[in-house]
Amino acid sequence: MYKDLREFIDCIDQLGALRRIQGADPRFEIGGITEVAAGSPDCPALLFDSIIGFPNGFRVFSNATTDVKRAALALGLDPMLRPLDALKAWMDKRKSLRPLAPVSVGSAAFLQNSLVGADVDVARFPAPVWHRHDGGPFIGSGSIVIMRDPDTGWINASIYRVQVHGPHKVTVQFDHGGRHGAIIAKKYWDRGQSCPVAILHGEDPALFIAGFEYLPHGSSEYEFAGAIKGAPIEICSGPQTGLPLPAHAEIVFEGRLVPMSEATLPEGPFGEFTGYYAAEARPGPVMEVTAIHHRNDPILLGSPPMKPPRFHFGLPFRAATIWSELESSGVTDVVGAWQHVSQLMTVVALRQRYDGHAKRAALVAAAHSYMARLVVVVDEDIDPSNLADVMWAVATRCEPADGIDIVRNAWSSALDPRIPPDQKDRGVTSHSKAIIDACKPFPWRDRFPKASALSAEEARQIEEKWGNQIRG
Ligand SMILES: Cc1cc2nc3c(=O)[nH]c(=O)nc-3n(C[C@H](O)[C@H](O)[C@H](O)COP(=O)(O)O)c2cc1C
Ligand SMILES: [Mn+2]
Incomplete structure (x- = not known):
């Protein structure tokens, strides 16, 4: 060390x-x-x-x-x-x-x-x-x-x-x-x-x-x-x-x-x-x-703040704390947590066990998400650190009319650029958070169309055997 x-x-x-x-x-x-x-x-x-x-x-x-x-x-x-x-x-x-x-x-x-x-x-x-x-x-x-x-x-x-x-x-x-x-x-x-x-x-x-x-x-x-x-x-x-x-x-x-x-x-x-x-x-x-x-x-x-996604730390430490909070509050089967856009978006990945499980995790994560307007829950096959994967889940597994909830007056700060000036003058430091449930709907998850892409494990095996030739 x-x-x-x-x-x-x-x-x-x-x-x-x-x-x-x-x-x-x-x-x-x-x-x-x-x-x-x-x-x-x-x-x-x-x-x-x-x-x-x-x-x-x-x-x-x-x-x-x-x-x-x-x-x-x-x-x-x-x-x-x-x-x-x-x-x-x-x-x-x-x-x-x-x-x-x-x-x-x-x-x-x-x-x-x-x-x-x-x-x-x-x-x-x-x-x-x-x-x-x-x-x-x-x-x-x-x-x-x-x-x-x-x-x-x-x-x-x-x-x-x-x-x-x-x-x-x-x-x-x-x-x-x-x-x-x-x-x-x-x-x-x-x-x-x-x-x-x-x-x-x-x-x-x-x-x-x-x-x-x-x-x-x-x-x-x-x-x-x-x-x-x-x-x-x-x-x-x-x-x-x-x-x-x-x-x-x-x-x-x-x-x-x-x-x-x-x-x-x-x-x-x-x-x-x-x-x-x-x-x-x-x-x-x-x-x-x-x-x-x-x-x-x-x-x-020197560690100047910069436009996202640039951030002081390449690992989103606050997501590790959220992950721990989920575990210690009894939410089981969380397989990952991450933050994108420099902490302004939180993602939790979990293996769904029961109806309401994903929302339970999302609410705990939302409570601990400083300044994040977006809180997303995904299934265990999605790598929460991979934003493209997360957005694939959002765009294919979330029906906006059913899968997005809004929590109002939630934790933000005076640094929030989207709080209107007159409200800021009155001391408002809260905002609303969108909770996006991008998991397969629990009641019919077994009938959800099968994913066509390789699993992470299959991709790793291909990489091991063929990686040199792919990279040329
Ligand atoms: C690079 C960097 C710069 C920071 N700048 C400030 C700052 O100017 N003012 C502030 O209040 N917090 C700032 N923070 C956040 C605090 O350091 C952080 O919330 C810390 O937990 C506060 O410590 P405390 O609980 O002992 O007050 C910064 C964090 C980092 C990583
Ligand atoms: Mn301290």
Whole structure:
């Protein structure tokens, strides 16, 4: 298993999936190249160096985990697994993870270089302006924001975007007040205090994943990342904040998040994962950066949101959670779950046992499908990770007049591009979900026309025997 981001990049290089790009401009070009690469069939990871305006060695790494193989690798799984098998392996691994406490080490790689006081200048790093209409450079698009709960000492470490505003000023964005970081910051602010905060740019990929997972209030992303790796995260105290910080991080900011009653700066807009700008600039909380630490030749991990189907993770992790939820709520015979269109469409595949089984699964899946307007259930012969297969089932097994239900006022978010502006102004963050039953109708499933194509197993056998000749 990789030790840190650098070793992960080496693993990707060994897979042949790393491209080194020289001479790109952090203004739009790094973002543009990242987007085009993410939309190409082999979807390579990118390591930018000799970036215009910056010294050699100050690098940006993007598309880290955007394909199935690299997402599997980051999870410590076999990168050669087929997509649905890889997601199943993650679901099984996730269920059995036991939190693994971080360990303190005496020295940290990120302390190789430190800048404090008047020397602090965030602009030393090539923070990209990722998309054309972004409000400015975002140094944090996949960065980890760390805070300590003042009451319990709990350390939260999650991903919130970070915009650059000046040599020692950045903003941190919470989508809503329920984010753990937002809850913790508010506790300090309500006492008239600033919130000590640190930000990691260029973290361990396991921590990148832990920062994205919905972990319960009070639980530790460090421990979750350690569990993924089967080895504890090594930490060292931040010299200024005393916060525990992963020793192998590339770049670390320390400072304080000023109460919003004292200061705010216009945050955003920023291209979102839906492929749109959800909102204009809004007042955001300001971090005063009081120290910068970085490794020699630091690597900034960038993970900009992009137009679907491009997504931060080549395996739809939230679908693994939905799959687990189905199992733990007693829905049997689920053989797969997946999300397409960057989480905006959920698919569940199951072996139907009784009338109503498919709808039961769909309702559970719909309940847990953040922002997804489309929830589809298919039979077990359909691979839910294969969108063409799924749409074949929808177009041939679902009679729209009978097989589509609408659930209203369901879970979406302020990022939803289709909530009308006047409703958004009133605080509406829900939408409706179409539940599409694309299974053979249970009562006459045995009389449904037989499929003419090969089964997955038959196709595999043909591939084994004839694959070389087919490919020429
Ligand atoms: C690349 C990436 C960027 C994200 N950006 C933000 C963001 O700017 N604001 C936010 O509130 N959530 C963002 N998220 C989602 C949160 O990180 C995620 O929901 C996480 O579970 C929140 O952690 P928490 O429960 O500790 O608050 C992002 C996720 C990823 C993977
Ligand atoms: Mn958390």
